Amino acid sequence: MNYYYRGNLAVDMEPARSSSRSKRTVKIKPTLPAGEKLLYLFFILLVVAGVGFVGTRYAQISEYNHEIQNLKQEIKEQQETNASLQQKIEEMSSRERIEAVARELGMVPASGAVEVIGGQPKKTEAAKGNH
Structure with missing residues (x-):
């Protein structure tokens, strides 16, 4: 019963053909x-390796830049400290201060025993009396 197709009798009835199907072999490349x-x-691996290398170098450069900035800040602070210490040294080694501390300790200047190098000697009363 070829004509009976799932309960539908309105289906065209075709004469039964003997169809010879030839098998084709399809070769998929x-x-x-x-x-x-x-x-x-x-x-692709070469490109990924190149990008990775550039990325790591960029990270190293950023790290070095950060270290340089920190060192510059430390140098600046150290220079300020050095400047303040140098000013303190100049204050402590001034001739007037040394003479004042010597007088406080009870020392008296000897008129002929002091030679001043690189500066004008202070005129003392003993030196004024000799002239």
Whole structure:
């Protein structure tokens, strides 16, 4: 009962044909040959390695830049400290201060025993009396 198709009798009845179907073999070629796939894979790995190398170098450069900024700040602070210490040294080694401390300790200047190098000697009363 070829004409009876799932309960529908309004289906065209075709004469039964003997159809000879020939089998076709379809050969599906891969899209890319294996060698070309490997070449692309190698190229992608090379690009990823290059980007990774550049990224790590950039991170190192950023780290070095940060260290340089910290060192510059430390140098600036050290220079300020050195300047204040140098000013203190100049204050402490001034001739007037040394003479004042010597007088406080009870020392008296000897008129002929002091030689001043690099400066004008202070005129003392003993020196004024000799002239």
